[in-house]
Amino acid sequence: MDPDETWRLLGEACSKMDWPAVVEFANALLEWLEKGRFAPRMTNLDDGNHEVSRTAVFAACQYSLEWAEQSLADFGNRDETGFALACIHCGTRGPESYVSAIDEEWSNLNYDPQAASGRFLGKCPNCRRQQLANSRL
Structure with a gap:
């Protein structure tokens, strides 16, 4: 190692x-x-x-x-109540499982207790790329 x-x-x-x-x-x-x-x-x-x-x-x-x-x-x-994910920036719906979200390069996944049961917020791959591009300017 x-x-x-x-x-x-x-x-x-x-x-x-x-x-x-x-x-x-x-x-x-x-x-x-x-x-x-x-x-x-x-x-x-x-x-x-x-x-x-x-x-x-x-x-x-x-x-x-x-x-x-x-x-x-x-x-x-x-997960017992269902996994629902949306982008905190653009509102895009995410995949239906945590593992798929990681595979698709979603980041900053956090449970939002104020949202509907089983709701997570994160940053979608498109918003991550856009934020990275803007930070390079």
Whole structure:
């Protein structure tokens, strides 16, 4: 396993709120660290003090794992009433399952307790691309 690449992928999965991937990458890094192996490089914190990097990565992985597992539990509980997704920006209806939404590159999926039962809001792939294009201007 390449811990630097796994760390990068964990960050990417967290930013997309891709909970199954977060669980996979966080667990892989935790197992790696628990075996006493070196921590991935952390650009902002890695000053050569490997114990600080290990501690920071370990804490980040534990937090990410708890966050993902709670989010997956929330999704699971709400799936019983149906999964309905809409883009918070343009109102486009999304796919009918969380897994399909991740596969289709929806991001920032959040349950909206003020909406109808089983309603999630997120950012559709088109709005993500448009926002990215606008940020490059």
